[in-house]
Each structure stands twice: as C-alpha cells, then as structure tokens.
Amino acid sequence: MSEEIIGHGTWYDMMAKKVIEREQTLKRDISRVRTEMGLGASGFPHIGSLGDAARSYAVTLALKAQGINSELIAYCDDKDGLRKVPAGLTNEGLEKYLGYPVSSIPDPFGCHESYGKHMSSLLLEALDKCGIQYSYYSAKEVYEKGIILNETRTILTHAKQVGEIVKQEVGQETYTEVLPYFAVCAKCGRIYTTRAYSFDPKTDKVHYKCEGLEIRGKLIEGCGYEGEADIAKGEGKLTWKGEFAARWKALDIRFEAYGKDIADSVKINDRICREVLCFEPPSHAKYEMFLDKGGKKISKSAGNVFTPQVWFRYGSPQSLLLLMLKRFVGTRTLDVSDIPAYMNELDQLEDVYFDKKQAGEKEAIRLKGLFQYCYVMKPPAKPSIHVPYNLMAFLVKMAPKECLNAYVTEKLQSYGYLQKNQALDKNLMQRIQFALNWIRDFEEIKETEVQLTTEEKKALTELVSKLQTEDDADKIQNAIFNAAKDNGIKPAALFKVLYQILLGATQGPRLGPYVLAMGKQNVIAALQRALNKEHL
C-alpha cells in the first residue's frame, strides 16, 4: 500500500485524482474540468437530490485542491414533462397539465414563473444554504439557444445506431422504430404524447404525431395532431436515452455522480457519447439510493417528502453535508430523528479539526478533510461552543417560555459550557432555534398519569404544603429530599415521580430552582392534579 495521502485524504480526493489521470490518458485539455448534477424540476426535491449535488461538488472541490480549475454545472431538467401530480398538490388542478413541460405549467404557488422553476428553486435554495457553488443551465434555454444543437442533430441522424445501442444494452426496442426525441406538440402543448418518426437534417425538422403515452399504467392522451418541430428552436428535447450524452459533450462534462436508479441510462448514454458523438464520456461514480426510514411524521405542507428544507429546520447545512459526504458507498436511510446525531458528529469532527481530540494519524487527516468538505473548504477559523443536541433540546424543553434565552444561558454557564457573564453567540442561538423546532414538532410535553404508592402520596402532600410557604430554591430542593426521607422513599425515586408528573420525563433539571422558574403555583396545581387523579 502506498502511504502517500492524496489531497485531504477522502474518497473525493481519490476520485479527483482518478479523473485527472483519466483525462491525461485521454490527452484532453484539463485547463477546466467540469462536473455535473441533474436538477429535477418535476416535484418537490427529495433530500437525496442534494446528495447528488454535494458529491459532485465535493469532487469539484477536490479537483481545485489539486490545482485544477473546476466548476459544477447544475443542469435543470425543466423541459421534462409532468408525469405525475406530486403528493401534496393533488388539489391544485394539475391533472390537466400532465405531459406538459414543467417550464410551461403555471406555478401553483404563484411565486415563480412556472411550476418547474418553483420546484427547482427549492433545491437551488438548499444548495445556496450549503454554500455549494454552481453554474446554472436550464434545459429549456440550452435547447432554445442551440447550445446542444449539433449533438441533437448528430443523434437524430444516427438514430438507427442509437436504437441499436439501446436494444443491446437493455433490450428495449422502442428506439429502433421511433426517434429518441420528444417534440412539443404545436397544437396541445404536451411533450410526452408525441412520437417522432423522421428527421430531415437539411431543415432540422422532426416529423411527429401526437399519439399519447402510457406512463405507470396511466394513459396521457394525445390530441392526434401531426406536425414538424424545429430542433434548432428548441421545439422539443432528446429523450433521456441520448440526452445525457448530448449534454456531456455540449457542456464538456468530465465527471458526474449518479444514483443507481439511472444506472442503465448512464450505461446507454456512455456508449452513445463515445460511439455516436465521438466524445469520451465523463468519469462516473454510482451511488445507492437515499431511502426514507419512515416512522416519524415529517411535514404537514410538503406532501411528506423529506426535503432539505425539513432538515434545515432541525439541523445545520453542514450537518446535512456531513450526512451526504461521510460515506459514499451503501444505501443511506434517512430519518429526521438522525439529525441530532449528525449535529453531534460534526462537533466531534470540529474537535479533531482543531486538534482538541486525538485520532490516528491517517484517520485524523481524513476526518479533518471531511470536516473541511462539510464547510465547502471554508471551515471556521475558531472552534465553536459545543452543546450536545439532546442537552440543548432538554434545556429548551424545560425552559419557561417567557425567559427561554436567559434560562438556557444560565444553565450553560452553570454547566461550564459558557463562562460566567458570557452571552449566547450566534451559533448557540441557532442551536437553540433547532432545538426549539425539534421540541415543538416531536416532543410535546404531556402530563402523564403516574401510579403513586401510599408513601409517595404522603410525600407529595407534605411537599405541597411545604411549597405554600417556601420561596427559596435551595430550601425547596431540601424539602424534596426531606419529604422522601420522612416517608421512607429513596430520594431518587421521588425525583423520578416528580419529573414524570411535571415534565413527563424520568429526569430533569435541578428541581428547586426550576419550581420557582416554572411558577410555584403551577407546580402545586400539577401536583394536586396528580394526587386527585389517584383518589378517584
């Protein structure tokens, strides 16, 4: 094994090296090496689509670290047709737009110029939050401006060869009869309903009929129109079996990560790219799907799709990048409940990065590298204050609403996370917000019914009468211990009972001060309720 460490010691650095070596072998110009990601525009972006971006961008960063000029291309599939009305939008009257290019469907939310723009901007917004930089290309513009015209023309004039490749690779025979091109029907405006039958390279016109198409057992009906589409004006698009190849060449893409769901498509496009367009396809890296673990309800409005926006409610963009980047192989199952773990793990990485925590030599390099990738190579200059997520959630949950920040500040000071008189900083405020959202959405405080023993009842009754007259935190604390001892109960057991009554948890903050913070009368009332329930 070679002991030499490449770049930052991560998989991405290794990949970048392979890309460079391949390009050199191919004797191609590497003064600019582009990576690419596909930007879906036909539904709410699943959090997995961010993985595609994050991983390709990490390779771009790795290339840059090795002195290569690189950029990520975000290619927006806004010319794709709407195949299915997404969950969550079933009442927006979108059925009538099935089969239409998403860029020509009005935005049901009314805030963007089209349905496609709305959806793709959700993902772009997430990329921005993560600090992922990209050059944006819209398929619509790419076709209309003729950026991809030469490649489209070549593919259509070699349609027979393309059809043969498709047949050989996946056994599908459609394209031995039909051209790999979807024209937009000039009459009804749909794109998936047309079938392209012939192409004339002299006029750049595709002859098509609007016949309809069955997608997932559902037929989208065509209007029967027969006409000609001008490929130079972007009056249609290549089908996916051919389009990747065309844009790889047109945009000079050298690397693209892809999910296993489109593995066959990539295989076909690699051959088309090489054999028909005479362009060596980009280096690839295949990754597994991102699956929902399910179980926890996610969001009311977003149609239950786990979007990046959902993540950002409870965790930082860097923690999301950590999830995406820490491991390349293997299926990633995602669940909102994993977010705290990733937040904590990022803190641990930061400790390694700032040498606060020791790791093996090779391991340390890799972890520091991973940390830098999570911050898209702009890591913080100073360590931040790490408060474990569950502690923060706990504090926020316990804190009286009116003085949340003060309560949390005081606790953090007494636990030593903050110096005396040190205030909350921006980072901690952010963490409080995450914790607040978390508690609000998942951990409603409920008053649980508690089975009380006779001794416990007596102890609680004593405590209640003591509370009436006591206003000092320490004395209240002592009163609890005394109430336990006087009735032959272990203090720990009584505390547990109290926490269950007051917080619905088996443990909690120091009760003396908390009783006061919560409002003594409220506590007394809660205890009375628990006692009364028992009497029934």
Next chain:
RNA sequence: GGGUCCGUAGCUCAGUCAGGCUAGAGCACCGGACUUUUAAUCCGGGGGUCGCGGGUUCAAUUCCCGUCGGACCCGCCA
C-alpha cells in the same frame, strides 16, 4: 429476467470505497466512589465465529468467487 447495497457487542451503528497495531463509539447492563443523585459525574467491567464457505495475500471485517438472509433499483417515463 438483469443489477446494486446491507449483514460487525443486547440495541443503534462507525470502520470496508486507499488491506496493516489488541475491531471501535453511543446507548443499555453490572460493580465501585462521591454527605442531598438534579444533564449527575468519575472510575472499572462484562460482553464479538465482523452472516456462512472458499480463494488471493507476509497479512482480509476490508479485495475476489460462491452461498444464506434482508432491503432496494432497473426492465414504462424520467
């Protein structure tokens, strides 16, 4: 029909994609310490055929082949 991933402590998983110290973490559990334990904290402990069988190698949890079990993708469209 074709293909991919996963299987490691009681649980959840890391480590495997660049083979190399005694295979790790969190939680759980057990024991001990601390006058009243409050995020408790600190110290210690038990726990593992790394799914199974072969192969390559000086060396395999890691690479290759096979096998069992679980999950997923493609075979319309994208």
